[in-house]
Amino acid sequence: MNQSRRILLVGHDGQRKSAAFQRAAALAMAGNMPLHIAVLVEPFMTYSLLANESREPIRQSMLNEQRRxxxxxVDVLRGKGIQATCSVAWAENLHEEILCHVRELQPVMLVKDIQREPVLKRAFVTPLDWHLLRSCPVPLHLVSNxxxxxPRIVVAAVDLTDPEAQHSGLNDQIITTGVSLATQCNAEFQMLYIHENVPAYLASTGEAVVDWAEINEELRVSMHQSFVALAERHDIPQERRHFITGQPIKGIIEFAQTHHADVVVMGRVHRNVLGKWIGSTTEAVLHRLSGSVLAIRPEAS
Incomplete structure (x- = not known):
């Protein structure tokens, strides 16, 4: 058993037997890898209002209950042949505590339940999962169900339009990761690219109106050539390649639903504008996907 290829699961009080727990255990067993569960206990909302002398006993009581x-x-997992370990920690800053565990353990993958947030709240507060998509240095597996x-069906969703993804080799990483996961789990693998046409109004410059249909066809042909070259480089069979024209976010979600995908492997490439992040396709897909996302960042990042 390779100790360096450990899976790290973020556990939380009240989340035992969650979707992420089940997925992490299944992947650890399929890959014959150790599984460490980092249980992070957050203070309840009125904890800070307690008297100082009351806080520590309550904190210790909460931690001991989670350890128990x-x-x-963990005993159940070990009974199934999984080399499982567990740690319980107090986490006043969940994001920083998760990253601290990642830096210390250097796992091959971080697995976590998707944290559902209302759309209105996401407009004002960046969700924890988005923070992790932008900062987690290892592959991040966010599980909805x-x-x-x-996994029985793994989809690798590549992006041929992003220069950074092309330059960093991120698309190759996405496919390699997807194929490896599918092979490990004896699952079906599919490669997907959603090509988006250029809107007609973007093809008009000043007084000159160009033939946007012709431009779209030229772009489609160029993207398809890149798609085929990428697929050929990884020996992806013709029947496992899907080049679809449409809107990327909607297209990925619909494809995943139609093909009953358990995992969609996607890239994490950020765009920095005046020091602020803007949402990526991966972030947008995350809260609308019924399965789960395995987000990969460029190796050089």
Missing amino acids: CWSEE AHHPK
Whole structure:
């Protein structure tokens, strides 16, 4: 068993047997890898209002209860042949605590349940999952459901229009990761690219009106050539390649639903404008996908 290829699961009080728990256990078993569960206990909303002398006993009581509960889960996992370990920590800053565990353990993958946030709240507060998509240095597997704990269908969604993704080799990483995951789980693999046509109004410059249909066709042909070259480089069979014209976010979601995808492997490439982040396709897909996302960042990042 390769100790350096450990899976890290973010555990949380009240989330035992969650979708991420089931997925992490299944992947650890399929890959014969150790699984570490980092249980992070957040203070309840009125904790700071307690008297100073009351806080520490309550904190210790909460931590001890989680240690007791999760030790039982670890025993069950070990009974299934998984080399499982667990740690319980107090986390006043969940984001920083997760990154601290990642830096310390250097896992091959971080697995976490998707944190659902209302659209209105996301407009004012950046969700934890988005923070992790932008900062987590290892592949990040965010799980919505685990109807199939061990994935049966894996989709690699590449982006041929992003120069940074092309330059960094991110698309190759996405495919390699997807194929590796599918092979490990004896799952079906599909390669996907959603090509978006240029809107007609963008093809008009000043007084000169160009033939936007012709431009779209030229771009489509060029993107398809790149798509084929990428697929050929990884020996992806013709029947596993899907070049679809449409809107990327909607197209990825619809393809995943139609093909009952358990995991969609996507890239994480940020765009920095005046020091601020703007949402990516991966972030937009995250809260609308019924399965799960495995987000990969360029190796040089």
